[in-house]
Amino acid sequence: MKILIAGGFGAGKTTFVRSISEIKPLSTEETLTVASVPVDSLDGIPDKKTTTVAMDFGRRTIAADLRLLLFGTPGQDRFWFMWDELSRGAFGAIVLVDTRRITDSFGAIEFFESRGIRFLVAVNQFQGAPVYPESDVRTALALREHVPLIRCDARTFQSTKAVLILLVEHIVNTRREEDAARVAAPLPSGSGARYDV
Amino acid sequence: MLTGGRTVPAVELGLESRVATTGNVAPEKLNLEHAKAWQLCQYPTAVVEIAGKLGRPVAVTKILLADLIKAGAATTLAANLIEPSSSYDLLERVLRELKKL
Secondary structure, X not given: OEEEEEEOOOOOHHHHXXXXXXXXXXXXXXXXXXXXXXXOOOOOOOEEEEEEEEEEEXXXXXXXXXXXXXXXXXXXXXXXXXXXXXXXXXXXEEEEEOHXXXXXHHHHHHHHHHHOOOEXXXXXXXXXXXXXXXXXXXXXXXXXXXXXXXXXXXXXHHHHXXXXXXXXXXXXXXXXXXXXXXXXXXXXOOOOXXXXX | XXXXXXXXXXXXXXXXXXXXXXXXXXXXXXXXXHHHHHHOOOOOEEHHHHHHHHOOOHHHHHHHHHHHHHOOOEEEEOOOOOOXXXXXXXXXXXXXXXXXX
8 A cells, every 4th residue: 555755855755754653654756758848948849858756755554554654745845746756646645743843734735735645734743833723724824624733753663653553544534435325315515524633 | 977967867757656665687787876776666656756855856756767667677657546536435444544543
């Protein structure tokens, strides 16, 4: 099961991967070919370019035949569209948020929403960082009601495990609702999984 | 030169594709860089993990692994990724095992 861990620079992605992985997180680079219009281009002619992105990889065996593959992905850049390639086959995603740099996670949220990749937001509660009410964080992120929001401490195994469980539960519940909606009458709008965190 | 100037691997591999050695080719017959990659896939191992351990970009690693596969020294296994559309039985099992961790 492939799970993406996204978020801004310094949001705790590597720490999160380290807390759950059974191997030391591995850092590697992926070279992506992209058709892009360089920002400094005056003629606006699309150009084929390659860009290198760094990522962290970790894994966790949860049963003899079941493994979590964890990909910590850079999210602070403007190349979100390239993530199509890297997110192929992903089960879901976790967007880590540092409340001191909340805007850093906009790119990741926008990307997963636009690609229909299910995700949740995990606020990595750094020591000394302000603790905002959930509703304020939701508003600041323009987060839709159905997206779960959870607080976590990316440094601890128990906390990262809780985030992963919530993600899988959310995705399974969403699937159940969609399946139910397909057989029965359409659900009233606004119905959806709600989580109290 | 690591990849002989090639940028496209001879066999298509994904980030999560697993590669394992076959035992059909003696590692002494491989050059150093291929032998290092070969060492890292004694058990089925994901391409991204091999790249990380090799300390090479994924693109370079894919070329090296594809060479091993073409030479018969390694083989690739499907990643078998679980998706949100996988069976409920499987998804429920993932949840149970996760909670047991």
